[in-house]
Amino acid sequence: GNSVTQMEGPVTLSEEAFLTINCTYTATGYPSLFWYVQYPGEGLQLLLKATKADDKGSNKGFEATYRKETTSFHLEKGSVQVSDSAVYFCALNRGFKTIFGAGTRLFVKA
Amino acid sequence: DVKVTQSSRYLVKRTGEKVFLECVQDMDHENMFWYRQDPGLGLRLIYFSYDVKMKEKGDIPEGYSVSREKKERFSLILESASTNQTSMYLCASSFEESDTQYFGPGTRLTVL
Numbered sequence: 204g205n206s207v208t209q210m211e212g213p214v215t216l217s218e219e220a221f222l223t224i225n226c227t228y229t230a231t232g233y234p235s236l237f238w239y240v241q242y243p244g245e246g247l248q249l250l251l252k253a254t255k256a257d258d259k260g261s262n263k264g265f266e267a268t269y270r271k272e273t274t275s276f277h278l279e280k281g282s283v284q285v286s287d288s289a290v291y292f293c294a295l296n297r298g299f300k301t302i303f304g305a306g307t308r309l310f311v312k313a
Numbered sequence: 314d315v316k317v318t319q320s321s322r323y324l325v326k327r328t329g330e331k332v333f334l335e336c337v338q339d340m341d342h343e344n345m346f347w348y349r350q351d352p353g354l355g356l357r358l359i360y361f362s363y364d365v366k367m368k369e370k371g372d373i374p375e376g377y378s379v380s381r382e383k384k385e386r387f388s389l390i391l392e393s394a395s396t397n398q399t400s401m402y403l404c405a406s407s408f409e410e411s412d413t414q415y416f417g418p419g420t421r422l423t424v425l
Contacts, residue, residue, distance in 0.1 A: 207355075237413070246317070246403055246416030247356075292355060299344065299363060299410055300371070303355040 205230045209293045209304035216283055217312050224278040224307050226267075226293035234295040236260075236269055236276040241290045241306070250278075250291070285311045316340070317417035319404055325423045332391040334420050336404030342415070343408060345387035347371075347379060350401040350419070362387055363410075394424045 209226040216222060228236065235254045239247040251260030256271035265280045276293060288311045293304040320335035338345065344363050348356040348371075358371030360379040368379050376398060380388045387406075391398055401421050405414040 239416075244418070246418045247405075247414075248416065249413045252413065299361055299369070300358060301346075301414060305353055305355040 205234070205295060205297055205300075205302045207293050207295055207302050207304040209291075209307055211305070212290075212308040213310055214307060215310045215312065218285055219282045220311075222278070222280040222283045222287075222309070224291055224293075224309070226276045226278065226304060228274050228276065228293075228295050230274075230295055230297060230302075232297070233271075234297050236267070237294040237296065237301070238265070238267055238276070238278050239292045239294060239303075241292065243289070247292060283309070283311045285313050287311050317404060317406055317415050319402075319417040319420050321420050322418065323421050323423075325425065326391075326394050327425050328395060330391075330394050330424075332394050332422065332424075334389040334391075334402055334404075334422070336387045336389070336406075336417055337385055338387075338406040338415070339385065340406070340408070340415070341384065342406035343384075344406060344410070344412075345381065346405040346407075346414065347377075347387065347389045348403045348405065349373070350403055356403065359389065394422075396424050398422065399424045 237252045238250040240250045251262040253260040253269040259268045290306045346361040347359045362381040378390045404417040
């Protein structure tokens with residue numbers, strides 16, 4: 204079946220550090236892949252997405268590349284800020300259903 | 314901007330009560346969804362609707378029902394609340410089938 208596995212948190216970084224959050228997926232066919240972010244006290248919002256192999260999604264300094272050969276969609280940012288502290292969810296979409304990973308909590312210290 | 318609103322941010326109910334959670338979206342989206350969010354489990358789909366009066370079960374529909382009488386409104390109903398339904402409930406909507414989902418702020422429900 205379809206599933207998403209992402210690295211467990213929490214991840215704690217100092218401001219300006221490099222961020223990687225790993226995400227791998229299992230799916231039939233070619234799903235769309237997403238990263239959503241949830242700031243404290245809010246619902247999820249789209250961070251970036253990619254709809255086909257080798258596509259790179261990017262937004263607010265975050266990037267992720269759809270790697271079909273490794274079934275991965277790792278999230279990266281070159282220099283994190285305190286305001287990036289949130290929970291990050293990797294997700295894949297097959298038709299009406301979106302399958303979410305368990306979420307990775309990121310803490311960024313000043 | 315798409316706006317998805319949920320009727321309550323926090324709700325406390327007693328075991329056996331009937332509970333209604335309301336969700337409204339203002340962007341004429343066809344599809345609406347109800348999820349519950351629990352620590353370590355991510356989001357799990359309870360029900361979704363792809364048109365007025367249409368509904369489909371998600372992965373964990375037991376103990377829940379839904380209603381969609383108008384395109385902009387999607388209600389989640391707990392017929393007889395139980396303590397294991399204590400959770401964060403998130404509503405979402407999307408325009409097309411495989412499209413980005415837009416989420417409301419969530420309702421944290423506690424069943425005592």
